[in-house]
Amino acid sequence: MIDGIITGLYTAFSPINLMMVLLGCFAGTFIGMLPGLGPVSAIALMIPITYGLDPASGLILIAGVYYGAVFGGSTSAILINAPGVSGAVATAFDGYPLAQSGRAGKALAIAAYSSFAGGTIGAVLLLVFVPILAKVSLSFQSADYFALMLFGCTAIAAFSGKGQVLKAILMTLLGLMLATVGEDPSGIQRFTFGNADLYDGISFLLLSMATFALAEALIVILKNAGGSAPASNLHSSSLGSLSVSREERNDIAPAVARSSILGFFVGILPGAGATIASFLAYGMERNLAPDDKQDEFGRGSYRGLAAPETANNAASTGSFVPLLTLGIPGSATTAVMLGALLSYGVQPGPRLYIDNPAVFWSVIISMYVGNIVLLVLNLPLIPYISKLLRVPRQLLTPIILFFSLMGVYLVSFNTVDLTMMVVIGVIAVVFRVLDYPLAPLLLGFILGGMLEDNLRRALLIWDGSFAFLWQRPITLTIMIITLLTLMVPMVSTLRGGRRFRHPDTMSE
């Protein structure tokens, strides 16, 4: 194994592979930043370029593109509320309010530091534990995933602590309902009205772009018809400021440490992945935060930004465990990477690190390099990137509209999706005006499909009995944690009664 690691070090630090990391991270960050283009599109664009390379270099390049795009995705989520990947949705919850209140530079810097920490801690865990982790990723069954998704739903509490409990629950339910559109796994059409364009359901990207990016752009137009003010008029001079005070650092550090470990282990599970990891970390940090800090969540909390951003990156690293050791891709992105590996003639699986140590270890080692490159590459760029918000609205808004519509079209090549997107965008604007939070809608939509699929499988396997809830230890443990998470704040509210309601300001 040591020999393998040394071979990997040599491979990863060869000049050509260092260049590949640099190139990959740069291209990935740039593509990921465009709203609507995520890691899948970024990798798909890069694969043809890698055909002439040897497998290790090609994979290192692609892995660089991957973390670059994950990182770039958080930039568009923070600056313009356009999370192009589901993993960046939770980043937008607090990142966008921060940017709107004139702290864009700081928000981007925190995102960069958190990503770096998450990615690096993930890579260390990967390097140390990889041979035994394969077992962990297979320990979860559908029943356990169901419990995990249910636990993920508790993150909704972050949007209901502000006198909006009913509205948040309603929007979550609407999200769950939207997730049922299309052909269900038993082969039955639901809510398709016989229309072929609805058979495949509504795509995440479409819903996310319509409810976040499109709605945001439309609101801006409605608010300031004809004005030429910059998109953010608060503290314009400090937009690019990166300074994070010692106090803030101390506030964030424990959240980062917890979230990276949580994120990594959720990332290992092929049925969970980066999105669930980011929601779980967000919910966990909100629940652990002291009462006075809890209300900041959803309105510009540094912890609320750092937690999902860390978890998301740690989980992306963790998802390499099932990919490399079992040949099982847990997400669409890792599925594209598996395709790339196969086309180089590399078959991932339990024997990969014996048969092909150079490929295996150099990829893991290049993750450290990639994380450092990302940080070095992005920190100096932040002041310039955040100046994007100073672009006059009449320029910025059409650009956002263009990229978000194009991003959706480039996935399906179906013009009906564009119509659907505009209709959903308009409905989202109505919700915004009526002060209904849209984040729970997206959360319900993302979790809804997985919640239902896993519950359906668990019930099928257990012959229609709910016994798995108490007979499977992992399921039972997660269910108890979920119940505690829900009960503890209620009990403390009833006992203390000192938490009064705040008017919601997130959707302003």
Add this chain to the structure above:
Amino acid sequence: MKCRIPALLLVLVLAGPGFAAERIHFLIPGGAGGGWDATARGVGEALARAGAIDASSYENLSGGGGARALSHLIETADRQQNTLMISSSPIILRSLRKIYPQSYHDIVPVASVVVDYGALVVRVDSLYLKWQDVVDDFSNNPRGVNVAGGSSRASTDHIVAALAFQKSGLDARQLKYIPYNAGAHAMVGLLSGETQILSTGLSEAIALADQGEVRILATTAPERLERVPDIPTLTEQGVPAVFSNWRGFFAAPGTTDTQRLQFERILAGMYETEEWQSVRESRGWTDFFVAGDDFVAFLNQQEQEMSALLQELGFLN
């Protein structure tokens, strides 16, 4: 008038008999990265690189699990004379279930190019050593055998498993099919122990078996394949269940016989080229060239079998 003459000449050249040989437009009913996409692009690139055609272009038109592309090909037939649409068994399954408003009868079948057989897979430590073990276990306790698959009910993975059980003399309606949303997730279901059998494509199963995680109990191929001579078929284990998940090409309605034969000739010539052999090797595909009337007969037979099976499973009303 001046500019009309070159335009007219251009039209004559384009409409000439040699046109199909110059350029083929591939219509792909699914998004980038899927199986249809890989096959169409693999074939197109092999043909272009080998010089059999001058250019190839690709159009991904997803929607309705393929229904949209099929409708598009029919509605715009007069502009699609150099188009080949890729499809596979779903065009039969989904037409039978009326998910597609049209079927392959409404377009012109050209040829099937590759095939992937179904495979029934177990964990390496499974007690099932041959298909008969599964049959015995199922006869004793049908609720104890969970079969995982990477697609929804009544689609290919389910059909493969149901066919194997039906032809073994068992009641396929009692089969517990557990749907996952991708083959990889179904594999996780098998390895995590919540299901006992995985129904998947043979090429995917071979890659997994090579890594020593799973064993292939049987395939739905008519006879053992040269590539994997050790893997038994269901047929040789006394179960006459043969299922070929072909991938092939279809042309627009109204395509002339001359044109269809031209497509057929180009595709037939592809198998001899080195370019195709390297594409096929890297993808793990098995050649399966059935063209013209034979292809239509093959489709009709598969349609008949699938119809009977879906009927028995209760998916046709």
